[in-house]
Amino acid sequence: DTAVSQTPKYLVTQMGNDKSIKCEQNLGHDTMYWYKQDSKKFLKIMFSYNNKELIINETVPNRFSPKSPDKAHLNLHINSLELGDSAVYFCASSRSYLASNYNEQFFGPGTRLTVL
């Protein structure tokens, strides 16, 4: 059983298109996250949601819009894709949104987005 799953695994698209990445967790966690990993492997948080409520929004362009229909799902929609959006996007989940030594995050396998 996959704990945190993402679809699709690979996404290749043209500049200007709109695309979505889906994430689901079956761990019963309340909090979910989106991270972006650039070509130099640098990981940076984009958003976090706790029980469908936005908790963290890290200076991400408005073209990125997360949506959480329920606490087990957090999708990422990207409008008007740009070359600089090419990256690997990771979804993660944790038991709660509060920082704690015991509140580790579990990561999905990633979605590699390539914008041509």
Added chain:
Amino acid sequence: AQSVTQLGSHVSVSEGALVLLRCNYSSSVPPYLFWYVQYPNQGLQLLLKYTSAATLVKGINGFEAEFKKSETSFHLTKPSAHMSDAAEYFCAVSGEGAQKLVFGQGTRLTINP
């Protein structure tokens, strides 16, 4: 604000040799510290975490890390490297409040036969 510096973007060791991956953190509050491993084309997997119960933390796959407050360090070690340890390793810190992991730039570990 929290930050993490991993010294050495690439570390290469021989199979059976000691692995030492360095991580220094900056935090205005007692930090929550984690090490994650990323195998090629995979997501991140938690190796270990600092829980304040002990300064020496044991993780999976024979890895351990020592928290040194005076040096603001949380270096990762393994006594004897195995070929399967080849991967990217990330140190991460989170402060208090809403959890937001801040990652170091990663260290790519290569194991030579």
